Amino acid sequence: MSDEANIIVGLEIGTSKICAVVGEQNGDGTLNLVGLGQSPARGMRKGEIVDVAQAEECVRNAIVEAEQMADVEIRSVYLGVTGAHIRGFNNRGVHPVVSADREISEDDVQDVVKNAKAINLPAENTVIHAVRQHFLVDGHDGIANPVGMFGARLEVDMHVVHGNTNRLQNSVRLVKGLQLEVEEIVFNGLASSLALLTSDQKELGALVIDIGGGTTDYVVYYDGVIKHTGVLAVGGDHVSNDLGHGLKVPLSRAEKLKVEHGSAVVDEAVKGQAVTILNDLGLPLRTVNLEHLQRIMALRLEEIFQIVSADLEQAGFTDYLGAGVFLCGGGARVPNIARLAEPVLQLPVSLGQTNSISGLKSALDQPEFVTAIGLAKFGSLKTRKRKKSAWWPHLPLPWK
């Protein structure tokens, strides 16, 4: 049995499946994946809970499975959150340096960060993350650590992710109802990007798009720090729903058709082809035109990328994504999705690979598990920081 103090669990309550990842923190700080539990989700819509009882049961199943596989008892989790209510924006805090010699001290840094966090949010919203981007001293940009520098005016840029308190609390309450502690809530998009991106890619500029069941979360990194986040409450469920509507088949059938015959680009080979749907008794029920199926999917997925692209263009990041675009989430499984996304985003698109984590090879390659793995990684970085902070308090880490 593992030492429970080093166990870190990431729990993602997704729209289509619930996934718990158990990681073990090694002495050198690296994370080793030792357990994985999953359960198909019920009672979820667009990344949020609509039926607490159903969702709770599914979460319990996933947790139990993960506990059995890792042979540990899970006490606390890092919980992933998403939903259309989550927004990200950049904010700048200002602080005048008042000491006589104009040397920037530790206190000044803490003050300026405090100022940047004091943002004007609607009363019902809370901050999920406030990520330090970089400092400015007397207007000079791009300073990572200003302590010891001289200047009259210290500023800091922060990326703030916030969401509706009540809607965030729904999933927290559910997890607490299962006698589990929630260490921290983490935005799913941020977790995915932690699992996928190397520090080189973060430096060059990268976009991570996580196409989940109910939402599409995306995060932009540039200069090594998070620059932009967004949630679009459209995902794989919408694709299935479109298919159900367009092909006039029930949702469960549409879901199956999507998995078996789906493609993000209309395949030349399927033109004029049809598949026969069988009923429960194995008798042919009706036929479905494959070209229609793929066209409906292509239109919906293309629209998702168009909306993301338009948002990035508005924020002015399209030219800063040197490392390209990385896809994850169940939506990344759709065949040819990179071929569809490339012309829309006008950037190289590839499927994301989890890195800097070892163990359970089979889980690491699945795009669906990226978020949960990222949650565990977030936890490991947090605990590592906590341990190290005793002797080196200002370690510049990617999220602060």
Place this chain on the structure above:
Amino acid sequence: MNDKIEFPAAEVAANRSRTIKIIGVGGAGVSLLNTLDADEFAGASRVAINTDAASLAASTATVKIHLETKLLRGLGTGGDPERGKAIAEEQFSTLKNACADADVVLILAGLGGGAGSGISPVLAGAARETGALVLAFVTLPFLCEGNRRQQQAGQSLDQLKTIADGVICLPSQKAFKLIDENTSVLDTFRLTGGLLVEGVRGVWRLLTRPGLIQIHFDDLCALVRHRHSESSFAFVEAAGAGRSREIVEKLLAHPLLDEGRALAESDAVLVSLMGGTDLTMAEVNRVMEQFTRHCEHAQIIMGAAVDAAMKNRLSVTVIASRRGSVAAPAGHLTSAVDAAAPADARGHSSPVAINLNQREQLITRHASRSRKGPRKPVQEQLPLAIVSKGRFDKSEPTVHKGEDLDIPTFVRRGVALN
């Protein structure tokens, strides 16, 4: 439906100044009429029609028509539109006289009560018989005013839509989004009234003020005539350097346009820009570019005017007519059936499927009614098949730039699957 409809009266009228009559009907209509600035609307004759003598006495209108019979015993309509309708039909010739010689009749009314709901459709009919273009500006009651008034307002609105050329409708409930918690009742009503008056003013300016890019009377006619649909309208104003961008943002967030959804659904949009002498072509271009993007399927009519008093400010009035309501009066029955056919062919939510049987029924119904004399037959609206949102039916809609993303993409983009 053919937009270039023969309209001899308008062609003649284009050469001379047009006679515009603004008619307030019922208590709300009359008080709205009072709020219209007499100087600004100098060229128009203002007529107040009501069953209630007290409201007429307080009115500043030039012509006041008191509809009174023994039937009402001096008590007004008592909130019953049937009574309002009966008395209006009884005095049809009076109403017709009131509308005589007008090229455009603007009807102001608050629907839901007796007089406004009952008289307006009849008045619209009377005005149309004189050959005028009829535009109705109506408010719908607040939800809190009760079921009955909502129902009455709904019925009356349906009637108006089939009779008047255009109905610009302001559901008061939507104005709730414009007010805050502490707004008094008085201010709220003033606000909803004010919004409607803005609409009247927008149309008034279109018709009377010379513009840089003028909207001709014919354009307005072509836009609304025989369309018989409900229109949404919005008026926004912005000042400063980024005003053209701000205006578009405000419009897309406007509650009366359903946060921009009304624009996406519309098939005819009239945009009137008004700015100071510093209005630049680039600004006009920027605003219009956005409109063309958001109303892809719409026929857009634009106009721009300069008013020296508007220094540094830019205001835009938008009137968007929705597609789908193709119910026409009896005289245009065949065209209504024709209009239904192409919609079917596009496989696009196939709104109305009229088989031969129903068609015959409609025609016989039409024939039997027209024997009754002056009363205009009212064609009932056929139900529209609404695109179902499937599993997202009950969840919070995902709206992006005025589009409901829960509706399948291929439906919104009109991609035909044969």
